[in-house]
Amino acid sequence: MQTRDDLAARSRDGHLALRRVERQQALIETLAGGGWRTAGQLADRLQVSVRTVERDLERLRDAGVPFRSRPGRSGGIALPVTARRATVVLDVAEIGALVASLAAVGPTSSPSATSATLKLVAALEDH
Known part of the structure; x- marks a missing residue:
């Protein structure tokens, strides 16, 4: 039998998954605009932590999204347009x-x- 806590946890997990999908879509749309962006810039735009952006980018990369990354002062993340x-x-x-x-x-x-x-x-x- 499911408890009230089980139902609340499932609802919360579903909400978090939906927010992640929305964020990942926003990441792709932002990067599709062209140019290089740092994880910090993306985090500021999405109002999340840099680590959250890094996890989202990793998930999208694992799904096959062809991000490019460039280290260094003028580096960042880009999506080939x-x-x-x-x-x-x-x-x-x-x-x-x-x-x-x-x-x-x-x-x-x-x-x-x-x-x-x-x-x-x-x-x-x-x-």
Whole structure:
């Protein structure tokens, strides 16, 4: 039988996971703007500790996000930016997985989330 404490812990864990996803999306969006940023600059922007930014960057890197890092005084973290749009081929189940993920975060939580949600839903309608 679950106790009230168990339910509270699960709710808190879910809330923390959602905040982490929102932060990671904000990190990608910030770095997609181009230029080099230090972990300190990112932490200030996101109002978290440098260690939290480092953990988020590590999780995203493990997921395959191609961050670049440069040590030293003029160093920092960057995301390669390309002028061309990427073409991604997804099947219906993959589109559904992304829509479900966006729904969990909030499909209108940022301009890029809104745009992605609209494009994915349109792609589902085309099938």
